[in-house]
Amino acid sequence: MKKDTxxxxxxxxxxxxxxxxxxxxxxxxxxxxxxxxxxxLEAIENLQYQPNMSARSLAGDKSYFLGLIYDNPNAAYxxxxxxxxxxxxxxxGYNLIISSFERGGDGDYKIDQALINHAKVDGMIIPPPLCDxxxxxxxxxxxxxxxxxxxxxxxxxYSPYVCMDDQRAAYDMTEYLxxxxxxxxxxxxxxxxxxxxxxxxxxxxxxxxxxxxxxxNDYIQxxxxxxxxxxxxxxxxxxxxxxxxAIFASNDDMAAATISAAHKAGLxxxxxxxxxxxxxxxxxxxxxxxxxxxxxxxxxMGEKAAELLxxxxxxxTNDSRVKNTILDYKLIIRxxxxxx
Amino acid sequence: MKKDTxxxxxxxxxxxxxxxxxxxxxxxxxxxxxxxxxxxLEAIENLQYQPNMSARSLAGDKSYFLGLIYDNPNAAYxxxxxxxxxxxxxxxGYNLIISSFERGGDGDYKIDQALINHAKVDGMIIPPPLCDxxxxxxxxxxxxxxxxxxxxxxxxxYSPYVCMDDQRAAYDMTEYLxxxxxxxxxxxxxxxxxxxxxxxxxxxxxxxxxxxxxxxNDYIQxxxxxxxxxxxxxxxxxxxxxxxxAIFASNDDMAAATISAAHKAGLxxxxxxxxxxxxxxxxxxxxxxxxxxxxxxxxxMGEKAAELLxxxxxxxTNDSRVKNTILDYKLIIRxxxxxx
DNA sequence: CTGAAAGCGCTTACAG
DNA sequence: CTGAAAGCGCTTACAG
Numbered sequence: 001m002k003k004d005t006x007x008x009x010x011x012x013x014x015x016x017x018x019x020x021x022x023x024x025x026x027x028x029x030x031x032x033x034x035x036x037x038x039x040x041l042e043a044i045e046n047l048q049y050q051p052n053m054s055a056r057s058l059a060g061d062k063s064y065f066l067g068l069i070y071d072n073p074n075a076a077y078x079x080x081x082x083x084x085x086x087x088x089x090x091x092x093g094y095n096l097i098i099s100s101f102e103r104g105g106d107g108d109y110k111i112d113q114a115l116i117n118h119a120k121v122d123g124m125i126i127p128p129p130l131c132d133x134x135x136x137x138x139x140x141x142x143x144x145x146x147x148x149x150x151x152x153x154x155x156x157x158y159s160p161y162v163c164m165d166d167q168r169a170a171y172d173m174t175e176y177l178x179x180x181x182x183x184x185x186x187x188x189x190x191x192x193x194x195x196x197x198x199x200x201x202x203x204x205x206x207x208x209x210x211x212x213x214x215x216x217n218d219y220i221q222x223x224x225x226x227x228x229x230x231x232x233x234x235x236x237x238x239x240x241x242x243x244x245x246a247i248f249a250s251n252d253d254m255a256a257a258t259i260s261a262a263h264k265a266g267l268x269x270x271x272x273x274x275x276x277x278x279x280x281x282x283x284x285x286x287x288x289x290x291x292x293x294x295x296x297x298x299x300x301m302g303e304k305a306a307e308l309l310x311x312x313x314x315x316x317t318n319d320s321r322v323k324n325t326i327l328d329y330k331l332i333i334r335x336x337x338x339x340x
Numbered sequence: 341m342k343k344d345t346x347x348x349x350x351x352x353x354x355x356x357x358x359x360x361x362x363x364x365x366x367x368x369x370x371x372x373x374x375x376x377x378x379x380x381l382e383a384i385e386n387l388q389y390q391p392n393m394s395a396r397s398l399a400g401d402k403s404y405f406l407g408l409i410y411d412n413p414n415a416a417y418x419x420x421x422x423x424x425x426x427x428x429x430x431x432x433g434y435n436l437i438i439s440s441f442e443r444g445g446d447g448d449y450k451i452d453q454a455l456i457n458h459a460k461v462d463g464m465i466i467p468p469p470l471c472d473x474x475x476x477x478x479x480x481x482x483x484x485x486x487x488x489x490x491x492x493x494x495x496x497x498y499s500p501y502v503c504m505d506d507q508r509a510a511y512d513m514t515e516y517l518x519x520x521x522x523x524x525x526x527x528x529x530x531x532x533x534x535x536x537x538x539x540x541x542x543x544x545x546x547x548x549x550x551x552x553x554x555x556x557n558d559y560i561q562x563x564x565x566x567x568x569x570x571x572x573x574x575x576x577x578x579x580x581x582x583x584x585x586a587i588f589a590s591n592d593d594m595a596a597a598t599i600s601a602a603h604k605a606g607l608x609x610x611x612x613x614x615x616x617x618x619x620x621x622x623x624x625x626x627x628x629x630x631x632x633x634x635x636x637x638x639x640x641m642g643e644k645a646a647e648l649l650x651x652x653x654x655x656x657t658n659d660s661r662v663k664n665t666i667l668d669y670k671l672i673i674r675x676x677x678x679x680x
Numbered sequence: 681c682t683g684a685a686a687g688c689g690c691t692t693a694c695a696g
Numbered sequence: 697c698t699g700a701a702a703g704c705g706c707t708t709a710c711a712g
Contacts, residue, residue: 031681
């Protein structure tokens with residue numbers, strides 16, 4: 001490892017400049033003559049030089065590491081988030097460090113400051129549900145670690161974030177169902193502690209109101225984003241005397257459970273009943289019939305979050321406006337909806 | 341960041357020793373008097389000292405980083421692997437860096453040496469299918485990066501690995517089906533390029549032979565581990581005049597597809613037909629009926645892989661035996677099997 | 681636009 | 697069992 005390691009010194013010698021100049025080129029400073037820059041770049045290319053990140057980190061004030069912490073959410077969700085962040089990090093010479101947090105028995109996160117400080121990251125990406133944990137956010141702020149949250153629902157001005165418009169998406173989905181002729185629409189809510197649940201419910205409700213369609217109380221079931229909870233809610237909905245002709249579940253897992261419950265009840269989908277979900281995670285296209293759902297731009301969110309964090313140093317630091325990004329969703333029409 | 345950063349110097353002063361001694365304690369060297377060690381440890385505790393990883397890495401020959409590279413396999417699989425590795429890394433003061441590789445248009449991996457060298461990791465964890473890519477393995481070996489592969493199927497003596505006994509697991513599953521009274525068992529094979537496919541097929545076949553049960557050619561379908569391929573295979577199997585009473589799919593996704601295909605064909609599971617899978621990923625308990633399947637110890641594999649890599653420096657380096665680890669699987673009985 | 685000096689916080693030999 | 701010195705490969709001021 002020590003033997004043939006090539007350093008900034010080698011590059012400097014080959015290019016006939018000082019290491020300071022090479023350093024400037026690596027760091028993309030502007031104050032280098034164009035011809036000089038070119039010859040340095042050429043030397044780097046010839047030598048296949050790779051800056052030593054530990055040295056850069058030790059000497060300077062950037063670590064070239066971004067962190068991503070999570071509390072075991074849906075694996076597919078996390079994965080897409082990761083993919084997006086990763087892609088962007090690798091593209092820009094950053095590395096991604098991930099760690100998982102777990103809730104203690106009291107339901108609170110036991111913050112391990114050590115773990116947070118350990119890697120000295122330049123910034124932290126925080127997907128839900130961690131992004132709404134006051135403990136986590138406070139710990140990070142105390143450690144002065146910049147953060148970008150993904151789809152947070154609380155403390156919105158505490159940090160920049162990336163999100164999509166859940167309410168509008170739910171509104172659109174409901175309008176779609178109505179456009180297909182449905183007037184009896186059941187709704188399975190998401191976890192009461194997840195902010196997105198309220199927004200999706202609000203969107204669905206507004207669409208119904210705007211179209212003068214009633215929403216009986218027993219058409220609304222409280223789920224928890226899990227398959228099992230969705231299954232139970234669906235069975236309750238299907239057991240109604242005047243049952244809905246369509247069921248809108250707040251996420252794909254619960255929609256998949258609804259389809260299973262329908263099958264169990266001897267109803268085919270979409271002929272016997274229409275079902276739609278939300279997320280467009282792999283399970284949506286992994287079941288039969290494939291789910292009509294809302295595609296969340298999860299990968300794009302991860303990518304954008306990384307971008308904001310990496311770009312932080314290039315920004316005018318006096319511009320303290322919190323920059324948020326709202327990404328587009330998409331209504332994905334597949335085979336789980338038919339006219340009633 | 342520079343201001344209140346506390347270093348090895350502070351600890352040394354507080355403990356009344358040289359930084360060398362503190363360094364020894366941090367690195368868990370044995371040659372420190374017990375009383376000395378205790379006072380150093382106390383100083384570390386009082387100061388809440390955290391070693392600077394960049395400095396350690398720059399000065400020494402360890403980076404305290406482990407890498408994990410993947411080529412978008414099943415998200416749930418990757419996630420469990422990650423969880424295991426992560427858990428172990430954090431516990432031991434290591435960080436995990438992950439990167440994804442993508443196949444080029446020619447189906448080969450375009451190795452970005454830069455990416456591999458970039459982080460100077462102490463070792464690399466390689467889950468399938470990357471673990472069977474000669475290009476990847478060669479690049480890593482050239483870079484002299486230690487690696488531990490997860491469930492590799494080829495070049496088995498190229499590096500240590502962690503795995504389970506796929507063949508035996510498939511054998512057990514088949515025996516279970518037979519014990520429930522099944523004699524007409526259909527089989528959906530996995531991707532022909534994945535070594536595990538052959539092993540699972542071999543295990544199933546052997547169990548049949550050992551029990552004098554015939555395996556007609558049309559009872560074997562070639563799948564690709566995807567839901568869609570499983571669906572097609574299942575439809576073919578169900579369309580047979582003398583159709584099987586049980587279908588053994590080589591993974592959970594295809595088993596889930598088989599259940600959907602059965603439902604579509606108007607057959608209930610397990611009353612009309614029994615279905616079993618392999619993996620026990622979340623989808624297995626996320627569908628109805630829940631799948632009887634083989635639980636792969638994926639998380640344990642990730643954990644073990646990290647352990648082997650971190651422990652490498654503590655080993656007798658002259659002991660060049662390749663140490664492999666075979667972890668236990670488990671037959672998980674749920675609701676997708678009934679007597680024929 | 682370019683460079684010589686000092687130093688980031690550790691670990692490696694090398695002594696004793 | 698303990699310590700003084702040198703150095704890992706960079707970046708930060710500071711000069712010019």
